[in-house]
Amino acid sequence: xxxxxxxxxxxxxxxxxxxxxxxxxxxxxxxxxxxxxxxxxxxxxxxxxxxxxxxxxxxxxxxxxxxxxxxxxxxxxxxxxxxxxxxxxxxxxxxxxxxxxxxxxxxxxxxxxxxxxxxxxxxxxxxxxxxxxxxxxxxxxxxxxxxxxxxxxxxxxxxxxxxxxxxxxxxxxxxxxxxxxxxxxxxxxxxxxxxxxxxxxxxxxxxxxxxxxxxxxxxxxxxxxxxxxxxxxxxxxxxxxxxxxxxxxxxxxxxxxxxxxxxxxxxxxxxxxxxxxxxxxxxxxxxxxxxxxxxxxxxxxxxxxxxxxxxxxxxxxxxxxxxxxxxxxxx
Numbered sequence: 051x052x053x054x055x056x057x058x059x060x061x062x063x064x065x066x067x068x069x070x071x072x073x074x075x076x077x078x079x080x081x082x083x084x085x086x087x088x089x090x091x092x093x094x095x096x097x098x099x100x101x102x103x104x105x106x107x108x109x110x111x112x113x114x115x116x117x118x119x120x121x122x123x124x125x126x127x128x129x130x131x132x133x134x135x136x137x138x139x140x141x142x143x144x145x146x147x148x149x150x151x152x153x154x155x156x157x158x159x160x161x162x163x164x165x166x167x168x169x170x171x172x173x174x175x176x177x178x179x180x181x182x183x184x185x186x187x188x189x190x191x192x193x194x195x196x197x198x199x200x201x202x203x204x205x206x207x208x209x210x211x212x213x214x215x216x217x218x219x220x221x222x223x224x225x226x227x228x229x230x231x232x233x234x235x236x237x238x239x240x241x242x243x244x245x246x247x248x249x250x251x252x253x254x255x256x257x258x259x260x261x262x263x264x265x266x267x268x269x270x271x272x273x274x275x276x277x278x279x280x281x282x283x284x285x286x287x288x289x290x291x292x293x294x295x296x297x298x299x300x301x302x303x304x305x306x307x308x309x310x311x312x313x314x315x316x317x318x319x320x321x322x323x324x325x326x327x328x329x330x331x332x333x334x335x336x337x338x339x340x341x342x343x344x345x346x347x348x349x350x351x352x353x354x355x356x357x358x359x360x361x362x363x364x365x366x367x368x369x370x371x372x373x374x375x376x377x378x379x380x381x
Contacts, residue, residue: 054114056098058127059091060232060256062222069219070115073102079217081189081198083174085205086221089258095221096170096199100134101126103197104164122164133161138172145177150184157188157196166195174200175207182209189215223254227334232256233263246333247273250315269308275299276312277331283353283381285341291378295371306370310361317354321347353381 055070056062072078082099084092101116101123102108108115116123125131137153139145153169161167171177177185189198189212198216202208205218224232229249239245244263247270252259262269275297282291300306315331322329323338324347332338342350360377364370 053111056095056102056116057114057118059094059098061224061228062091062095065095065219065222069099073108073115078103078197080192080196081200081216083200083202083205083208083213083216083218084221085202085218086223087203087253087255087258089252089255089261090221090223091255091257092201092221093170093172094257095219096168096201097127097134099199100131100166100168100170100197103166103168104133125163131163133163133167134170135168136170136172139176143176145171145173145181147178147180147184150177150181150188153185154188158193160193161195166197168197168199170199170201172201173203175202175204177208179209182212186211186215221255224256225254225334226250226252226330229254229256229259230333230335233259236260237263243274244270246336250331250333271299272305272308273312276309276316279309280313280316280353281339281341283378284345284349288378292375295374295378300370300374303364303370306374307361307364310357310364313357314354314361317350317357320345320350321354356381 053070055066059066069078082096084095086092098116101118104122104126105116106120106122107113107117110117113119116127118124118127122131126134135153135156137145137149186209188196192198200208200212200216205213226246226249229252230245233245233249237245241263248259248262248266251262251266251269251273279291279294282294299309312331319329319331320338320342321327323332323342328334329338356377360373363373
């Protein structure tokens, strides 16, 4: 029977296979860059690796890795290990060089509990260039007992000199259909619309989808507004659509931009459906709305281009109300 690796991390079988093989062969790196959007499991992956490295049952193939039961696993996975240090931007716009200096000051203090200690740098893409350069020497020649994890949304935002010293692990993106099933199993199916919306707004990240389902009312409203406005422009009377624009949701410029962006995804799906493509906005199980079957690709594409133009105008500080009115009256 194949050993279960990183049981707390859903999917990501390629990542699990690669890392477990490295650990078994004693080839684990001293630093890893873990790339993925917020909510994709970057932090979970880092913690599972830390626990696996020090798991007291790591040589026993009969139990999962990490086992989650030994003293070392309980401390690390419970967030109370003094040998797992977290660095982040907190509420600041970036991670400064001073934060990296603190790493360097503690680097040669040996671990307390095991034979390794770990530095987890959250939002590593927010490190300033000076901070990255200051970290470089520590990545090049760390003590043998130190491992680094740089968690980032985009590895390309890190300096090439940083990337050359740490392999990049990319978190798996899940399909909206998979996320719908996961949310249904986790929360039940009583709020089906909320599940579908959260799944399609999550960008392939399970954690993000769960957060949207539980706490993302504003984002979910924007999704439904985009869905309704798309249908209204394509099939409704202009007077009714113009009246709908008086809703409070259209008074916030940033919110309007998000709605227009979501409309582009909806329109993209309407075209993809006619051409046999994958759906990204609408539910795969439920398909696109029935009204779209009667529309021509030309009409949908024309609205897509108008919506894109409207987004660009609002982004250039044109009046959102004026731009939206023109969007409705001209389509």
